[in-house]
Amino acid sequence: MTTVIKNGTIVTADMTYEGDVKIAHGKIVEIGRHLEGEEVLDATGCYVMPGGIDPHTHLEMPFMGTYSSDDFESGTRAALAGGTTMVVDFCLPSPNQSLLEALAMWDNKTGKASCDFSFHMAVTWWGEQVWKEMAEVVDRGITSFKHFMAYKGALMVDDDEMFSSFQRCAELGALPLVHAENGDVVAQMTQKLLDAGNNGPEAHAYSRPPEVEGEATNRAIMIADMAGVPLYVVHTSCEQAHEAIRRARAKGMRVYGEPLIQHLVLDETEYFNTDWDYAARRVMSPPFRNKQHQDSLWAGLQSGSLQVVATDHCAFTTQQKRFGVDNFAKIPNGTGGLEDRLPVLWTKGVNTGRLTMNEFVAVTSTNIAKILNLYPRKGAIVLGADADIVVWDPKRSKTIKADSQQSVIDYNVFEGIEVTGLPRFVLSRGKVSIVENEVRTEVGHGKFVAREPRNPV
Amino acid sequence: MTTVIKNGTIVTADMTYEGDVKIAHGKIVEIGRHLEGEEVLDATGCYVMPGGIDPHTHLEMPFMGTYSSDDFESGTRAALAGGTTMVVDFCLPSPNQSLLEALAMWDNKTGKASCDFSFHMAVTWWGEQVWKEMAEVVDRGITSFKHFMAYKGALMVDDDEMFSSFQRCAELGALPLVHAENGDVVAQMTQKLLDAGNNGPEAHAYSRPPEVEGEATNRAIMIADMAGVPLYVVHTSCEQAHEAIRRARAKGMRVYGEPLIQHLVLDETEYFNTDWDYAARRVMSPPFRNKQHQDSLWAGLQSGSLQVVATDHCAFTTQQKRFGVDNFAKIPNGTGGLEDRLPVLWTKGVNTGRLTMNEFVAVTSTNIAKILNLYPRKGAIVLGADADIVVWDPKRSKTIKADSQQSVIDYNVFEGIEVTGLPRFVLSRGKVSIVENEVRTEVGHGKFVAREPRNPV
Amino acid sequence: MTTVIKNGTIVTADMTYEGDVKIAHGKIVEIGRHLEGEEVLDATGCYVMPGGIDPHTHLEMPFMGTYSSDDFESGTRAALAGGTTMVVDFCLPSPNQSLLEALAMWDNKTGKASCDFSFHMAVTWWGEQVWKEMAEVVDRGITSFKHFMAYKGALMVDDDEMFSSFQRCAELGALPLVHAENGDVVAQMTQKLLDAGNNGPEAHAYSRPPEVEGEATNRAIMIADMAGVPLYVVHTSCEQAHEAIRRARAKGMRVYGEPLIQHLVLDETEYFNTDWDYAARRVMSPPFRNKQHQDSLWAGLQSGSLQVVATDHCAFTTQQKRFGVDNFAKIPNGTGGLEDRLPVLWTKGVNTGRLTMNEFVAVTSTNIAKILNLYPRKGAIVLGADADIVVWDPKRSKTIKADSQQSVIDYNVFEGIEVTGLPRFVLSRGKVSIVENEVRTEVGHGKFVAREPRNPV
Amino acid sequence: MTTVIKNGTIVTADMTYEGDVKIAHGKIVEIGRHLEGEEVLDATGCYVMPGGIDPHTHLEMPFMGTYSSDDFESGTRAALAGGTTMVVDFCLPSPNQSLLEALAMWDNKTGKASCDFSFHMAVTWWGEQVWKEMAEVVDRGITSFKHFMAYKGALMVDDDEMFSSFQRCAELGALPLVHAENGDVVAQMTQKLLDAGNNGPEAHAYSRPPEVEGEATNRAIMIADMAGVPLYVVHTSCEQAHEAIRRARAKGMRVYGEPLIQHLVLDETEYFNTDWDYAARRVMSPPFRNKQHQDSLWAGLQSGSLQVVATDHCAFTTQQKRFGVDNFAKIPNGTGGLEDRLPVLWTKGVNTGRLTMNEFVAVTSTNIAKILNLYPRKGAIVLGADADIVVWDPKRSKTIKADSQQSVIDYNVFEGIEVTGLPRFVLSRGKVSIVENEVRTEVGHGKFVAREPRNPV
Ligand SMILES: [Zn+2]
Ligand SMILES: [Zn+2]
Ligand SMILES: [Zn+2]
Ligand SMILES: [Zn+2]
Ligand SMILES: [Zn+2]
Ligand SMILES: [Zn+2]
Ligand SMILES: [Zn+2]
Ligand SMILES: [Zn+2]
Structure with missing residues (x-):
C-alpha cells in the first residue's frame, strides 16, 4: 500500500x-x-x-522490587500520541551482571513496542568481562554507553572505571554518555539533610544543587578528552553544566548536551508546593532549577551549544512515589513527558520566537539521529x-491533563499547561x-x- | 542535455x-x-x-584610480578552478552616492562572470536617501548590508549611522554585515607609527592588533542586539573577536563569524620577511595573527561558533602593492585566495582530522547558503x-604556485603549500x-x- | 591640642x-x-x-541654568554625618572652555567645605589647548581625567578624542576615568521611546540597558590598553560592564570598577512605581538594574574585580526633577547618598556576611586612596x-528618613531602610x-x- | 640589644x-x-x-626509605640566604597513622631550624580518629589541612573523604588546601605510557597534562563551596586551574591560588633535554607547562586572582632522582627553590615591570601571612x-649556580639565570x-x- x-x-x-x-x-x-x-x-x-526521537527514556525500569509504570506498550503509545516515533531506552545491568544477560532481559520487554526503539547500554561496574562484552554489545548495534556519576552504592562508577570505559569506547568507536552529578557529595548531603530532619521532597533539590552537576559535567569532559572520545551529557539542567560544555566546545571538543523539556519549562518552585504528593511527583535528578538556569538552556538550544531536547521519561505513580513518604531519598526519581515533549517545546519555544521551526526539528529529532548515527534513516x-x-x-490546541493522557500514571507534571x-x-x-x-x-x-x-x- | x-x-x-x-x-x-x-x-x-560559495570577494574593486586586478572574468574563473561555484561581491557606493547608482556600476562589471554571483550592498554614509534606497536594494534581491567600522575618512560609518542602518535592516528583514576594527584607533596608531618612521609593511600589523578588532566586534554585536537584528561579522581573525561572538551566542543572539582561509593557515611571521614585496603582498585587514588565534578559529569551526570560511579575495599585483612603498598605509589591502580556499581548507582541515567532510561542506557552502537565504537552491x-x-x-595533489594560477596577479600568498x-x-x-x-x-x-x-x- | x-x-x-x-x-x-x-x-x-572617601560626587553641579542642590556646604556635611571624610568632585569644562578657567570656577565653590576634597578634571572636548592644559592641571594636583562616553551633544567625547586624551594621560602619569555608556545608542533609543509616547521615568531605564554600558566599558578598556594607561570605570552597574572589567583584568590589565551603593541595594523595580515623583527621583545613569546584576557587583567586591563603592551624589529636588515631567530625558540625572553610603554598605554588606570589616574599609576608603595616590595620607x-x-x-541603628538627613533635598532613595x-x-x-x-x-x-x-x- | x-x-x-x-x-x-x-x-x-614566607616546603620528607635531602637545617639556611624568613612545611601522616603521632615525628626534625616555621597537616585517610584529632591539631596552632587528589594508593583521598574533611575544617575554622590533579587519570595514563615504553622523564609531563589539574581544581572548589569553607589551591600551574579559580572568585567564593616560582619561569621544554639527569631533576608535579600557561599565572598575580608565590621546595639529589632511571614514575617528585624564589621573582617580575614592588611583597609575604592568619605578626x-x-x-646581582647554593643538592633548576x-x-x-x-x-x-x-x- x-x-x-x-x-x-x-x-x-x-x-x-x-x-x-x-x-x-x-x-x-x-x-x-x-x-x-x-x-x-x-x-x-x-x-x-520527521517524527520526534526521544534519546532518553526508562520504560519498565526495575526499581526496588517494582518497575517504572510506563512500559514499552504505554510508553511508545504515549510517544506516538505526542509525535515521537522512536525512543532510546537504557539497559541497566546490575553490578557484576553480564551486559549481554541484561540486554536479554531488556529485549524481553520490547515486544509490545508500537514505535521503533534502540538502547544505550549502561556501564555500572568494571572488569575484564565488561571490557569484552562491550565489543559484543556494539556488534549488536548498541553503540552508546551510559555512565552514572551519581547513585552511590548502586549504579555509580568512579573516575577510574569511567576512564577505563571511555577508553574502551574510543577503541570501539562508541559514544559515552554520562549522568553527571557528584555522587559522593550528593550522598553526604542527603544524609545531612535527613539527619537534620529535612525529609520532604523539597530537600531532594537541596541535596543536589547545580554546582554538583556542573562539577561532574566538567570532570566527565576532562576524562573524555583524555580518552580521545566525544561525550554526550544527559539531562543538562543548569548553567554550571552548560558552561562546562561551552568551555569544552570552545576548545574544539565534541561534547553534546541534552536539556529535558521539564527543565526548560518547570522550575524549582514546584518543590515548594505544600502538598507532599504534588512535590514528590516532581522529584527527579537533576531537580528543577530556577529561571536563570532555564534561560541558559534556551540560549544553548539557540546557539547550538546544547543540541537535543529529551524527557528522561521514567513514570512512577503517586503510589510508587509514596515509598519515600518519610524519606525523600526513597522517592523514586523520575517524571513523565513522552507525550508532551513536542507540544510543550513547540508552544514555549516556537510560538514564543525562541526557536525556528527548523531548530525545533533539529533538537527533537535530527540532531539526535545524527549524534546516534541513525541519520538519515531517522530524523x-x-x-x-x-x-x-x-x-x-x-x-490545534489543548490543555494538558493527566486524565486524558496515554501514560498510565495518575498525574502529569505539565498539568494545566495550554x-x-x-x-x-x-x-x-x-x-x-x-x-x-x-x-x-x-x-x-x-x-x-x-x-x-x-x-x- | x-x-x-x-x-x-x-x-x-x-x-x-x-x-x-x-x-x-x-x-x-x-x-x-x-x-x-x-x-x-x-x-x-x-x-x-555542493560547489563552494565565497561570501566575500572584491572583484574589480575601485582603488586610488585603479582597480583590484581580478575582475569578474578572472575572479570567477579562479573560483571555479578551485571548486567554488558562486561568489558574493560587495557594491561600494562612494560617500553621498546613490546606492542604486552604485549598483548599476557594479552590475556593469559582471557580464564576464562564469559562475553565479550576488552582492552585499555597503552602507558607507547615512541619510534619508540611503534609508529609502535600502528598500529598493532589498527588492532587487540584495538583502545584506555591509558596514565598515574602519577606513576612517573613506568607507567608515560611526555608531550613530550604524545603529540607524541596523534598525533599517531589521525593518526590511535584511542582514547587516560588519568589517569590525575600531577605525579611530587604527587611524591614530597608523599615524603614530609613520611619525616614528615605521613605514614598512610589518607596521601594518602593529597598527591594528587583535584588541582593535575584538572591540569593534563587541560593539557591532551590541548595536545589532539593540536593533533586534542578526549580525554577520566578516573576516573574524582573532580570539578577541571570536570571544565576543561566543559570548553573544551564549546569550542566544544570532551572530555569525567568518574566518578567512588566510587567517586559518598563515600567521604574523609572514610580515617579518625582509623582502618588502613579500610582506606587502600579505597586507590585508585584519592582518595575519599568531598561532593562538589560529587555534581559536579552528575551534570555532569545530564547535559552530564560527560558521563560514571565506577569502576576502581582493587581488592587487606587486606593482599595485608598491603604491605604498614608503608608507604602509598606502599599500592596497587585500590578498587572493579564490582558487585556493577549498584545497587548502581540505588539506589543513579535513586531512588533519580537524573537520569532518560534512563540516567542510557546511563551512564552505551550506552554512553560507543558509545564512544568505540561498539554501537549498545553492549549497x-x-x-x-x-x-x-x-x-x-x-x-589529487599539487603544490600551489602563482605561475599556474587563474588569478591574474603575479604571486600567491599560499605559494609552496602542497x-x-x-x-x-x-x-x-x-x-x-x-x-x-x-x-x-x-x-x-x-x-x-x-x-x-x-x-x- | x-x-x-x-x-x-x-x-x-x-x-x-x-x-x-x-x-x-x-x-x-x-x-x-x-x-x-x-x-x-x-x-x-x-x-x-579610616574615614570614608567618596571618589564620585557632583556638588553644586551646573545644570540647565540651575545647580544640583547639595553644594560643598551641605554635601560635605552630609558626607561627614555618614562617616565620609573626603570627597572627590568633578570639574566639568564646557565645550571649548579652558580647563583652567573651569577649575577656577569649581575652586570658587569649595570655600564652604567642611571636609577635605579633591577633583577629577573632565575632558569634554579636544584640541591643542586641552592637551597643553592637562599638564598644568596635573601640576595643580589633579591627576585624574574623566571622559563621558554618553550625554551626546553635551559632555560626550568620541573614540578619537578619548584615545588622544588617554595617550596624554599616559604621558603625564595621570589616570583616565570613564562614564561608560554608548551615547549614540542611548540618544537614538531615547528619541524612539519619546516618539512612541514613552515619556515617563521608567523609559529612562529602557533607554540605557546593561548592554549599552557593557559595550562602552569594553571599548574604553581597549582604548586604555592601546594607550598603555590604567583605567577607572565609574559607576559600574551591571554584569556586562563587570565582565568586561574581569576579562581585562584576567589579561593582567590595570582596570578598576566602581559600583555605587545605589546599584548594590536598589533595583529596577523602583522605576515601576506609579508615582511619577517617586520614580523620577531615582532617575540616574546608569539606571538601577535587576537582582542578577546586584549579585554580580557584590561578588566583584568580594573577589577584588571591583574595588570601590561610591555614590555619584548629585542631588536634585523633586522640583528640579519635574523639569522632565513630560519628557524623561529632561529629568536631571542623579540621586543622593553621601550620608548613607557607609551605613547602608555596612548593613547590607558586613552584617550579612558578604564583606569582612576589613573589606568594608578597603572599598569605602583605602582602595580609593591607593588608586588616587592619596594613600597613606588618606585611607x-x-x-x-x-x-x-x-x-x-x-x-547604633536608625531608619533612613529624608526629614532627618543633612542633604537639602526633600527625599532619600534609601528612605525606610533600617x-x-x-x-x-x-x-x-x-x-x-x-x-x-x-x-x-x-x-x-x-x-x-x-x-x-x-x-x- | x-x-x-x-x-x-x-x-x-x-x-x-x-x-x-x-x-x-x-x-x-x-x-x-x-x-x-x-x-x-x-x-x-x-x-x-617583610621577609619572605614560603607556604609550601617539604624538608626532610620521607620517601621510599630515604628523605628529601634538604632538612630544616639546610632548608631554612637556604631560605634565609634568599630573603625568606619563614617556611610552612607539610606534616604527612601515613595511612591510618595518628595525626598527633605524625606531628611528633615532624616536630623532631625542626630543632635545627634557623628561621621560624609552621606546619600544614595532611589528611591522608579518613575516620573518626582523624575527625577527632583535627581539633587537637588546630588547638596546637596548625589550622590548615592539606588534601592530595593525586598520588593514588599513597596520599590520595577520594571525594567522599575530602568532603568530610572540608566540612570538619568548616566546623573548626580551619583552611583546607589541595594538591589538585585527578589521581585516577594520572595513574592510568602513567601505566599506559610505561606499557608503551615511554619510561623517560619527559613522559612524566605527558602523564599529567593541564586538563587533569584543571579538573581537580574545579572539583575541589565545588566541594569547598558545598562545605562552606574557603579553599587554598597549592601549586597552581596552568590556565585550566586558574580559570576554575577565577570562575569561582567571580561568584564571590573565597578561593586562593599559589603559583610556584618554577612554573612562572621554567617551561615544558626543560623535559625535552636529552640528558636524563637534566630532565629528571625537573620532575615535579604538576610538571612545567608552556608559555601560555606562564602568561596566565603572571596575569593572575597582577589581577589578584592568584595571591601567593611559593616553591614546593622538595630537594632530591641526582642520585635520588636516579631511583626512576627505568621508570619515570619512580623519580622522586620535587625541585628546590627556597634560596631563589625572591631573587628570581624580583628579576622576572619587578625588573620587567610586570609587578610593582608592593605586589612583590604581597605575593611573597603579606598575602601568605593574611591567608594563614599570621598577619601582622609576620608579613x-x-x-x-x-x-x-x-x-x-x-x-646586587649574581648568576644562579648550584655550586654556591645553600641547598645540599648537586644542581639547581634555575642554574645560569642571572x-x-x-x-x-x-x-x-x-x-x-x-x-x-x-x-x-x-x-x-x-x-x-x-x-x-x-x-x-
Ligand atoms: Zn539520570
Ligand atoms: Zn535517565
Ligand atoms: Zn574588510
Ligand atoms: Zn572585504
Ligand atoms: Zn556618570
Ligand atoms: Zn557622576
Ligand atoms: Zn603537591
Ligand atoms: Zn608539595
Missing part, C-alpha cells in the same frame, strides 16, 4: 518547503508535488516533519528514510498510528534499530 | 552516501543509483559536494537545486566548467542570484 | 586590633595602648576606621596620616565633626588635597 | 616610604627617621621589606611585628642571619609559630 501526505509544508532541520510525501513499505519513496497514493492524508495547513524527510513522520497542526501545536497524524514506518486524538498504534509494530559505531558526523 | 555524475560518494553538510546525480537544464533532477544521461562524469573515488545536493557541484578527488584534495569536475548550473586542470569556463554564463529578505533560518 | 580615641578596635583594610589613636595638629601621632590626650573620645565597643590609620577617622558603632552600624564620632583632620546625631562640622575647614601623578601602586 | 636599619626605603604590600626600623627583642619597636640603636645596618639604596613592617626583615639591594636584586641583610626575629654572601644563621633559632583558627580576613 502507498500512502501520500498531501498539501503540507515540509519542515526539516534545514529547510521549509511545500511538498507531498509518498510512502511505501514503511519508507519515503517520493517527495514532490501532486503525488498520488492509495491512502491520502490531508496535511493542509500543517507541517510535515530526515528524504528518499529512502523510514517514514517516521509527524504531520503537525500548528492551530499547548498550541499538536499532531494531526503520526506515522511509524508508514503506519498511521495517531490521527489527532484517535490512537491507532499497533502493539509489536516497533522494532529495534541497530546502529553503526564510528559515527562519521 | 542531461548529465550524470556517476559512482561517486555524495557528501553534504549532513550526510555521506553513495549515489549518482542527474542534471538537466542546470538543475539536479534525480539522485539515486545507476542513473543514465547523455553526458557522464565519472566520480569514482570522488566526493560529490545543497537535493532535487531542484542548482547543479553547482564539485566532484572532489581526495587523492594540497591534497582537488576538484576533478566543477559544474556551474550543470555546465562542466573545470575538468581537473582544464578550464572550460564560459564568460557570461554566471548570473545574478536574487535573494529573499526575512530569512526564516 | 591632642585628642585620643580610646578603647576602640582599630579596623583597617588589612588588620583588626585593639588600640588607642592619638591625634595632634590634624595628624595621627601615636597608636598604642593607654594613650592620653587633652580630648578623649570613648570608642568602647566601636571600630576605629589609613598609621602614624603621620591625616586624622580622617570614623569611630563606628556597630550597635541600618545598623553608624558613626559615633567622625573626625576631619582631627576635628571632631560629628558626635552621633550632633553635627559639629566647620564650614571652610575642608581643604583641597593635591595628588601626585605616576602612582606607583 | 637594639638594632636599627637605617636610610632605607620601606616597602610593604601597600606603601613605599623612607624610614628607619628599630628592633628590640626580636620585634619592631619603632619606625621613623633618624633612629639610633646599638647595632646599625646600613640600608642606603635598599628596600626594607608586615609595623610596630610589634616580628622583625623578620629583608633588606633588599636592587643593584638575577638582579638580592638581599643585603636578612633578619630572623631581629637576628642578622645573612649579610650579603655571608651566612650567620643560627641552628635552633627558628621557632614554631602557632596560628589561630577562624581567620577573620
Whole structure:
C-alpha cells in the first residue's frame, strides 16, 4: 500500500518547503508535488516533519522490587500520541551482571513496542568481562554507553572505571554518555539533610544543587578528552553544566548536551508546593532549577551549544512515589513527558520566537539521529528514510491533563499547561498510528534499530 | 542535455552516501543509483559536494584610480578552478552616492562572470536617501548590508549611522554585515607609527592588533542586539573577536563569524620577511595573527561558533602593492585566495582530522547558503537545486604556485603549500566548467542570484 | 591640642586590633595602648576606621541654568554625618572652555567645605589647548581625567578624542576615568521611546540597558590598553560592564570598577512605581538594574574585580526633577547618598556576611586612596596620616528618613531602610565633626588635597 | 640589644616610604627617621621589606626509605640566604597513622631550624580518629589541612573523604588546601605510557597534562563551596586551574591560588633535554607547562586572582632522582627553590615591570601571612611585628649556580639565570642571619609559630 501526505509544508532541520510525501513499505519513496497514493492524508495547513526521537527514556525500569509504570506498550503509545516515533531506552545491568544477560532481559520487554526503539547500554561496574562484552554489545548495534556519576552504592562508577570505559569506547568507536552529578557529595548531603530532619521532597533539590552537576559535567569532559572520545551529557539542567560544555566546545571538543523539556519549562518552585504528593511527583535528578538556569538552556538550544531536547521519561505513580513518604531519598526519581515533549517545546519555544521551526526539528529529532548515527534513516524527510513522520497542526490546541493522557500514571507534571501545536497524524514506518486524538498504534509494530559505531558526523 | 555524475560518494553538510546525480537544464533532477544521461562524469573515488560559495570577494574593486586586478572574468574563473561555484561581491557606493547608482556600476562589471554571483550592498554614509534606497536594494534581491567600522575618512560609518542602518535592516528583514576594527584607533596608531618612521609593511600589523578588532566586534554585536537584528561579522581573525561572538551566542543572539582561509593557515611571521614585496603582498585587514588565534578559529569551526570560511579575495599585483612603498598605509589591502580556499581548507582541515567532510561542506557552502537565504537552491545536493557541484578527488595533489594560477596577479600568498584534495569536475548550473586542470569556463554564463529578505533560518 | 580615641578596635583594610589613636595638629601621632590626650573620645565597643572617601560626587553641579542642590556646604556635611571624610568632585569644562578657567570656577565653590576634597578634571572636548592644559592641571594636583562616553551633544567625547586624551594621560602619569555608556545608542533609543509616547521615568531605564554600558566599558578598556594607561570605570552597574572589567583584568590589565551603593541595594523595580515623583527621583545613569546584576557587583567586591563603592551624589529636588515631567530625558540625572553610603554598605554588606570589616574599609576608603595616590595620607590609620577617622558603632541603628538627613533635598532613595552600624564620632583632620546625631562640622575647614601623578601602586 | 636599619626605603604590600626600623627583642619597636640603636645596618639604596614566607616546603620528607635531602637545617639556611624568613612545611601522616603521632615525628626534625616555621597537616585517610584529632591539631596552632587528589594508593583521598574533611575544617575554622590533579587519570595514563615504553622523564609531563589539574581544581572548589569553607589551591600551574579559580572568585567564593616560582619561569621544554639527569631533576608535579600557561599565572598575580608565590621546595639529589632511571614514575617528585624564589621573582617580575614592588611583597609575604592568619605578626613592617626583615639591594646581582647554593643538592633548576636584586641583610626575629654572601644563621633559632583558627580576613 502507498500512502501520500498531501498539501503540507515540509519542515526539516534545514529547510521549509511545500511538498507531498509518498510512502511505501514503511519508507519515503517520493517527495514532490501532486503525488498520488492509495491512502491520502490531508496535511493542509500543517507541517510535515520527521517524527520526534526521544534519546532518553526508562520504560519498565526495575526499581526496588517494582518497575517504572510506563512500559514499552504505554510508553511508545504515549510517544506516538505526542509525535515521537522512536525512543532510546537504557539497559541497566546490575553490578557484576553480564551486559549481554541484561540486554536479554531488556529485549524481553520490547515486544509490545508500537514505535521503533534502540538502547544505550549502561556501564555500572568494571572488569575484564565488561571490557569484552562491550565489543559484543556494539556488534549488536548498541553503540552508546551510559555512565552514572551519581547513585552511590548502586549504579555509580568512579573516575577510574569511567576512564577505563571511555577508553574502551574510543577503541570501539562508541559514544559515552554520562549522568553527571557528584555522587559522593550528593550522598553526604542527603544524609545531612535527613539527619537534620529535612525529609520532604523539597530537600531532594537541596541535596543536589547545580554546582554538583556542573562539577561532574566538567570532570566527565576532562576524562573524555583524555580518552580521545566525544561525550554526550544527559539531562543538562543548569548553567554550571552548560558552561562546562561551552568551555569544552570552545576548545574544539565534541561534547553534546541534552536539556529535558521539564527543565526548560518547570522550575524549582514546584518543590515548594505544600502538598507532599504534588512535590514528590516532581522529584527527579537533576531537580528543577530556577529561571536563570532555564534561560541558559534556551540560549544553548539557540546557539547550538546544547543540541537535543529529551524527557528522561521514567513514570512512577503517586503510589510508587509514596515509598519515600518519610524519606525523600526513597522517592523514586523520575517524571513523565513522552507525550508532551513536542507540544510543550513547540508552544514555549516556537510560538514564543525562541526557536525556528527548523531548530525545533533539529533538537527533537535530527540532531539526535545524527549524534546516534541513525541519520538519515531517522530524523530526515528524504528518499529512502523510514517514514517516521509527524504531520503537525500548528492551530490545534489543548490543555494538558493527566486524565486524558496515554501514560498510565495518575498525574502529569505539565498539568494545566495550554499547548498550541499538536499532531494531526503520526506515522511509524508508514503506519498511521495517531490521527489527532484517535490512537491507532499497533502493539509489536516497533522494532529495534541497530546502529553503526564510528559515527562519521 | 542531461548529465550524470556517476559512482561517486555524495557528501553534504549532513550526510555521506553513495549515489549518482542527474542534471538537466542546470538543475539536479534525480539522485539515486545507476542513473543514465547523455553526458557522464565519472566520480569514482570522488566526493560529490555542493560547489563552494565565497561570501566575500572584491572583484574589480575601485582603488586610488585603479582597480583590484581580478575582475569578474578572472575572479570567477579562479573560483571555479578551485571548486567554488558562486561568489558574493560587495557594491561600494562612494560617500553621498546613490546606492542604486552604485549598483548599476557594479552590475556593469559582471557580464564576464562564469559562475553565479550576488552582492552585499555597503552602507558607507547615512541619510534619508540611503534609508529609502535600502528598500529598493532589498527588492532587487540584495538583502545584506555591509558596514565598515574602519577606513576612517573613506568607507567608515560611526555608531550613530550604524545603529540607524541596523534598525533599517531589521525593518526590511535584511542582514547587516560588519568589517569590525575600531577605525579611530587604527587611524591614530597608523599615524603614530609613520611619525616614528615605521613605514614598512610589518607596521601594518602593529597598527591594528587583535584588541582593535575584538572591540569593534563587541560593539557591532551590541548595536545589532539593540536593533533586534542578526549580525554577520566578516573576516573574524582573532580570539578577541571570536570571544565576543561566543559570548553573544551564549546569550542566544544570532551572530555569525567568518574566518578567512588566510587567517586559518598563515600567521604574523609572514610580515617579518625582509623582502618588502613579500610582506606587502600579505597586507590585508585584519592582518595575519599568531598561532593562538589560529587555534581559536579552528575551534570555532569545530564547535559552530564560527560558521563560514571565506577569502576576502581582493587581488592587487606587486606593482599595485608598491603604491605604498614608503608608507604602509598606502599599500592596497587585500590578498587572493579564490582558487585556493577549498584545497587548502581540505588539506589543513579535513586531512588533519580537524573537520569532518560534512563540516567542510557546511563551512564552505551550506552554512553560507543558509545564512544568505540561498539554501537549498545553492549549497545543497537535493532535487531542484542548482547543479553547482564539485566532484572532489581526495587523492589529487599539487603544490600551489602563482605561475599556474587563474588569478591574474603575479604571486600567491599560499605559494609552496602542497594540497591534497582537488576538484576533478566543477559544474556551474550543470555546465562542466573545470575538468581537473582544464578550464572550460564560459564568460557570461554566471548570473545574478536574487535573494529573499526575512530569512526564516 | 591632642585628642585620643580610646578603647576602640582599630579596623583597617588589612588588620583588626585593639588600640588607642592619638591625634595632634590634624595628624595621627601615636597608636598604642593607654594613650592620653587633652580630648578623649570613648570608642568602647566601636571600630576605629579610616574615614570614608567618596571618589564620585557632583556638588553644586551646573545644570540647565540651575545647580544640583547639595553644594560643598551641605554635601560635605552630609558626607561627614555618614562617616565620609573626603570627597572627590568633578570639574566639568564646557565645550571649548579652558580647563583652567573651569577649575577656577569649581575652586570658587569649595570655600564652604567642611571636609577635605579633591577633583577629577573632565575632558569634554579636544584640541591643542586641552592637551597643553592637562599638564598644568596635573601640576595643580589633579591627576585624574574623566571622559563621558554618553550625554551626546553635551559632555560626550568620541573614540578619537578619548584615545588622544588617554595617550596624554599616559604621558603625564595621570589616570583616565570613564562614564561608560554608548551615547549614540542611548540618544537614538531615547528619541524612539519619546516618539512612541514613552515619556515617563521608567523609559529612562529602557533607554540605557546593561548592554549599552557593557559595550562602552569594553571599548574604553581597549582604548586604555592601546594607550598603555590604567583605567577607572565609574559607576559600574551591571554584569556586562563587570565582565568586561574581569576579562581585562584576567589579561593582567590595570582596570578598576566602581559600583555605587545605589546599584548594590536598589533595583529596577523602583522605576515601576506609579508615582511619577517617586520614580523620577531615582532617575540616574546608569539606571538601577535587576537582582542578577546586584549579585554580580557584590561578588566583584568580594573577589577584588571591583574595588570601590561610591555614590555619584548629585542631588536634585523633586522640583528640579519635574523639569522632565513630560519628557524623561529632561529629568536631571542623579540621586543622593553621601550620608548613607557607609551605613547602608555596612548593613547590607558586613552584617550579612558578604564583606569582612576589613573589606568594608578597603572599598569605602583605602582602595580609593591607593588608586588616587592619596594613600597613606588618606585611607589609613598609621602614624603621620591625616586624622580622617570614623569611630563606628556597630550597635547604633536608625531608619533612613529624608526629614532627618543633612542633604537639602526633600527625599532619600534609601528612605525606610533600617541600618545598623553608624558613626559615633567622625573626625576631619582631627576635628571632631560629628558626635552621633550632633553635627559639629566647620564650614571652610575642608581643604583641597593635591595628588601626585605616576602612582606607583 | 637594639638594632636599627637605617636610610632605607620601606616597602610593604601597600606603601613605599623612607624610614628607619628599630628592633628590640626580636620585634619592631619603632619606625621613623633618624633612629639610633646599638647595632646599625646600613640600608642606603635598599628596600626594607617583610621577609619572605614560603607556604609550601617539604624538608626532610620521607620517601621510599630515604628523605628529601634538604632538612630544616639546610632548608631554612637556604631560605634565609634568599630573603625568606619563614617556611610552612607539610606534616604527612601515613595511612591510618595518628595525626598527633605524625606531628611528633615532624616536630623532631625542626630543632635545627634557623628561621621560624609552621606546619600544614595532611589528611591522608579518613575516620573518626582523624575527625577527632583535627581539633587537637588546630588547638596546637596548625589550622590548615592539606588534601592530595593525586598520588593514588599513597596520599590520595577520594571525594567522599575530602568532603568530610572540608566540612570538619568548616566546623573548626580551619583552611583546607589541595594538591589538585585527578589521581585516577594520572595513574592510568602513567601505566599506559610505561606499557608503551615511554619510561623517560619527559613522559612524566605527558602523564599529567593541564586538563587533569584543571579538573581537580574545579572539583575541589565545588566541594569547598558545598562545605562552606574557603579553599587554598597549592601549586597552581596552568590556565585550566586558574580559570576554575577565577570562575569561582567571580561568584564571590573565597578561593586562593599559589603559583610556584618554577612554573612562572621554567617551561615544558626543560623535559625535552636529552640528558636524563637534566630532565629528571625537573620532575615535579604538576610538571612545567608552556608559555601560555606562564602568561596566565603572571596575569593572575597582577589581577589578584592568584595571591601567593611559593616553591614546593622538595630537594632530591641526582642520585635520588636516579631511583626512576627505568621508570619515570619512580623519580622522586620535587625541585628546590627556597634560596631563589625572591631573587628570581624580583628579576622576572619587578625588573620587567610586570609587578610593582608592593605586589612583590604581597605575593611573597603579606598575602601568605593574611591567608594563614599570621598577619601582622609576620608579613608586615609595623610596630610589634616580628622583625623578620629583608633588606633588599636592587643593584646586587649574581648568576644562579648550584655550586654556591645553600641547598645540599648537586644542581639547581634555575642554574645560569642571572638575577638582579638580592638581599643585603636578612633578619630572623631581629637576628642578622645573612649579610650579603655571608651566612650567620643560627641552628635552633627558628621557632614554631602557632596560628589561630577562624581567620577573620
Ligand atoms: Zn539520570
Ligand atoms: Zn535517565
Ligand atoms: Zn574588510
Ligand atoms: Zn572585504
Ligand atoms: Zn556618570
Ligand atoms: Zn557622576
Ligand atoms: Zn603537591
Ligand atoms: Zn608539595
